[in-house]
Amino acid sequence: MKLNKFLSMIVCVTLFSLLYVYQQTEILRLAYSEQRQYAVFQKLLDRNSILRYNIEKNCSLVNIGGSVSNSSDFQMPDKYQLARLVPSKEGVTFTQGAANKETLLARIFGIKRQAEARTINP
């Protein structure tokens, strides 16, 4: 009886030990796998930062102005020169009126730099 008790205790302790070892190896395995995933995540994050920087640099006024102002005068548009997009039930729509709100003075004294093509409705 005593031997049985002893053996079952030994089995229990062994099982618990194995479980403990398994748990530890599993923790390490997960750590390694998480480390690999984190490296990928970090790489993506770094690429995102670099892309963001490139976008910011390319759309910077210094960059745009540098390439445009050499060939022509680069100036701020007036209100009537802006096209407005207004959200509606159909989605975002273009308001014709806003773009054509050129003042009488601007129309009389304004110098058109190029011919304006007009669409003809069939």
Next chain:
Amino acid sequence: MYISNYRRKAEAVFLFFLAFLIFCIARLLYIQFFNSTYLSGIARKQHNLFVELEPVRGVIYDCNLKPQTLNLPAPSLYASPNTIKDSDKERIIAALPGILNVDQDYLRGRLARKKYFVWLARKITPQEEAAVKKLNIKGLGFLRETKRSYPNTYLASQIIGFAGLDNTGLEGIELYLDKYLKGAPGWAIFLRDARQKKLDIWEKMVLPRDGNDIVLTIDQVIQYIAERELDKAFKTYHAKGASIVVMDPHTGKILALANRPTYDLNEHSNVSKDQTRDRAICDLFEPGSVFKIVTASAALEEKRVGEEDKFFCENGSYRVANHTLHDHKPHGWLTFREVIEESSNIGTTKVAQLLGPNTVYKYVRLFGFGSKLGIDLPGEISGMIKEPRFWSKTSIGAVPIGQEVGVTALQLVSAISVIANGGQLMRPFVIEEIRDKQGKVIKRTSPVLIRKVISLETASRMTKILTGAVEEGTGRMAQVPGFTAAGKTGTAQKLEPNGAYSHNKFVASFIGFAPAEDPLVAIVVSVDEPHPYYFGGVVAAPVFKNVAADVVRYLKTKQSLAEDLNANRRAR
């Protein structure tokens, strides 16, 4: 006899094992009680790795939340000389100079050190990292660091400043607000595996506190417009230096501030002090005729003159004590309005003589000259104004026309803002908000009224006079198509080292605001030593005109778009 012999042997073996057991127990006790600290220290070193966790440096935004700084990943190369074989060291010395910008002697010196960690190159490019990795040399490794980068290169360089290799601010706001931007580093104790590689299992960790973000009052678009126009004038007139400040006169917000010469923030290692200096707040100069706005405002406020009061301008030559004053062209009788419009030195001196030195000095100080305005940027100077008791007999013919005084461009823009803002002097500021990474505002700057300098009525009368100076006076080249502008030109002779006024070195300046009836911006332009033209009305006024035209259009469009957006929100 045989049994006795056997027993003796068994006892001997037993005793031997007993002694061995006692020895083991004694050794264990010794290790446990006397050696445990030392040995557990060694074990800790083997199993644990102390890592400092770098905080993310805060971002600097403009007023539209466009980032002016970004943190880019930058790997840094290190070596462990104690673990590298001599043959590998020779390979490193031979191969790295071709990949990185380092010389062989530098590498030889670094690798000769008896250390486990030495930096070989900090913050290299991803391409360089890939090339080094291809060499596959044991003992070389990379640590991930971040590098401060500036997408707008030279834009607002003297305001933003730059951070050094260790992400510590060295110039401008990067230096001034370093304590907010840098955050606090954290640390962690990670486990290491048998190969001494770091495992992402930590025993203890203190998270780093990321730096706060800074929101500036600077508008990137206005800053670009100001820099573009200033750059044109700087190059056209081969000037020694130039400054421009664009300010919201009602709040004191600095919308743009630029200086020439300037530099690219991404290449700050080879810049001179001349390029990094924020001339608009650090440089003192004699303002010349732009200073007449102070004398004119004082005369109107004190009710000593009216716009139509006439002054005889002595046909261009007037003696004050032992000094003869001249006008740039001879004038006879001029009304007070015309004195300012035509920028007559003699007429202005006669107005100042009516007021007296004490009143002139009082208004000079009230307009903010001779003391710091308290802008939140490093290096502001107070300027130089002599008290009337130190004035010479000629000072009454010099101070009212902007000689014998030293001012900064910032003080000039604040002074013209007084007139644009109904007589109120506002404290100029550049830092709008400080926010944490969650967007919570930690500190917000509100407009501060320094003092009421002149009455609303005087301000409005001065606006009319300054509008006349642009419409019909010396500032004609500052006329902006589409709206009226008010302003004053200035052409000041520079002092030679011997104390005499130079005949070929001038400071051309223009101060003004637009639109005159409802000012949106106040602008000061100063160009140091322009050639061949040097008149403020020729050199600085066109810069004002171009900047004011674009900036007013931009601000009005921005305003109307914001109104549309609000209307749409309400409609929804």
